[in-house]
Amino acid sequence: MSALSVYARHHYEWLRVSGLSEHTVAAARSAVKLFLDWLGERGVERPEDVTLAMLERYARHLFYLRRANGQPLTLSSQRQRLSPLRKFFAWLTRERVIAANPAADLMLPRTQRRLPMRVLSLAEFESLVRHTGVHGALGVRDRAILETLFATGIRRFELAQLTLRDLDRAGGTLAVREGKGRRDRLIPIGERALAWIEAYLTDVRPLLSVDAADATLFLTDHGQPYVKNRLSDLVKGYLEAVGIRTYGACHLFRHSMATLMLENGADLRFIQAMLGHADINTTTIYTRVAISKLKEVYTRTHPTATLQRRVREDDASA
Template sequence: MSNLPTPTVLLSRYFNHLKMNNWSATTISRRDYVLNKFITWSSERGIESVTEITPESLAAYRRWLYHYRNERTGKSLRFCTQASYLSTVAHWLAWLTEQGWINSDPSTGIELPKEEQRLPSSHLTIDEIETLLSSVDLTTPTGLRDRAILELFYATGMRRAELIALKLDDINHESGLAMIRQGKGRKDRVVPTGKRALGWLMKYLHDGRPALLDDDTQVIFLTSRGNAFHPVTLSQLVRSYLSAAGITKPGSCHMLRHTTATLMLEGGSDLRSIQTLLGHEQLNTTQIYTHVSIKRLREVHDKTHPGAKDRPPQSDTE
């Protein structure tokens, strides 16, 4: 094909297509990273045009992903990461085929690696979460803010980005509901805050937030500079409280989300309700919490398994 645009130009057009179809900026940014990596990998191997991408070169790329090791940690890519990289490349190639930039899709028939069935990261016990919450210094505006943040994470199980994006109008103080706008998958949902979390949020809004407010903003949680939190900064903040409380389990914001789901399941909640609370699109995403709710499983096992009872061994003379 004469006058074929470079892969970088075609990539830019692809992203414009995604934007026109209302793909989220986060997803586009992630695909930008993955596809530019693929273009660089291809160029290093003499592939300068999308028409030169073949099933054989994609098979070589898959092998490269499998053998790749992080220079700093020496760790390999998880199979779910490899599958994500390959599916992203495949989607771009399918679009190039639909647009007529290449005659046939070289990714057709490519086999993605099976993803691992992993348990969620660590979760806190009820005692640990109460220790964490009570460790906050409530004599300062930032302390009131931090208690409200931890309480809201624990009560709602919302994602880090969802909490950062909360606006004043997103909280219905009468009904005790929080509106999460444009969560993962660009979907809105409403979640209960719980009375305790709502009480701490109200105290922060009344006694803490005005001292942090610089410019007029609707964002609820503000840094000491009056800005919205950066995701990394919020994770560091939560991690600092976990460390101060003597909790060494790995994780921060997302661990509180796992804690919410696990403790609710152990308390008798059904999976559908937890799915709605967490904003999972598929129920099988929520079902993974059944693997960590060992307390419930042990209770059922003790009540129903005939071998669970403490029976004395039978004597040979009996």
């Protein structure tokens, strides 16, 4: 094992001690390992041998890298692979393993906050959840999952780690524990979603459970907690069954809930609390998605739109 790999293991331990989530630590481990493997192919094994020029060559390598399908890495993916390296070498510097941080001046790719590619309409959501009825008892579980995603806007990993204790059926709330950034939050959940969860808990979960001590709320066909990819596959299957093809299957419900609530008059700060955004600037993307509300205001207030409306009224009365 190279010296870099040994220090990397100590770095992951330090990340955990610092209070970062296992999800964040796993992402850092994956990114650092890819870089160390790339260095190993070039005979570099000691921290003091890594230079800014090497890091920049690795950044160019990521830029030209192609996935199995021939597509390049997105700028966001490139940034996710480089950002943990800056933290790793900053830690090595603080620990006095190296005299200077070679990653201090490493430029990360600039990413843009893009609009969601798709937003479900209420009619589309109704069509989607009705399709779960063809799958019998498991369809009840799947309906409860879809209703929960749409009712709360929680992230995929947040839903997967929900436990029975997180659901307050009497109070109509859901506790999301250690969400993104290890932040807890308490959010409302609608009566309809609660009713489907109740049906699942009463009629389906007892049939799936194989370990009485496991308090995970949603269980797979084999009685195990969901992993993120399996949950995505389940949701994607239903979307494709009704003719909806998009990426980010579970995130689609999060985007849709936030957009529709904003269009119906919800305050942006309430949506921020629901979604668990630390910075309201992250939530403001939905003000650009809620186009129907903007069109309504435009039609009512813009001078040319007002003039056109008067022309139509005059024509109608003539």
